[in-house]
Amino acid sequence: MTDNGIKDRAQEAQQQVTQTARERVREQVDTRSTQAGEQVSATAQALRTTGSSLHDEGQDAPARAAEQLAGYAERIGDYLTRTDGEQLLHDAEDFGRRQPLAAIGLGLVAGIAASRLLKASSSRRYESRQTSAPASPPALTPPSAPSPTADPRDRAAAEQFETPPVGAVGSAP
Secondary structure, eight states: OOOOHHHHHHHHHHHHHHHHHHHHHHHHHHHHHHHHHHHHHHHHHHHHHHHHHHHHHTHHHHHHHHHHHHHHHHHHHHHHHHSSSHHHHHHHHHHHHHHHHHHHHHHHHHHHHHHHHHHHHHHHHHHHHHHSSOOOOOOOOOOOSSTTTTTTHHHHHHHHHHOOOOOOOOOOO
């Protein structure tokens, strides 16, 4: 096989790996966006229920705000559910080109939200490890400080060798 043949096969293999990776990313974006769309739609329904309850209680201004938020959430949920991964990536790229500052701001907000989420989840994991961790082994006591359950003769012998605190004035016997 010639050098050109090897190069061609390597390029074909690289293109195939790249294509497979792109397809997987598209599939993941499609799956995740559909899940997110369903969650947003469920949130929209909860907002509508809240708005209805607020309206029944005579709180019309908050009820209108909840209804308006429900409408926005419903549209976003519908978009995420019906749009495939390829179209979502295309739309995100277009938005970034048309509104670069807004895209930067959204990225910043998303980054802060993600960091807060990670921090909160790591705190919970740390706490759960602390409560489920086995008890630490008992601390070793130095020979000059016998444990409270030790023989009283050992305690008396240890007290003979204890040094007084710094600056303590000893009394003459």
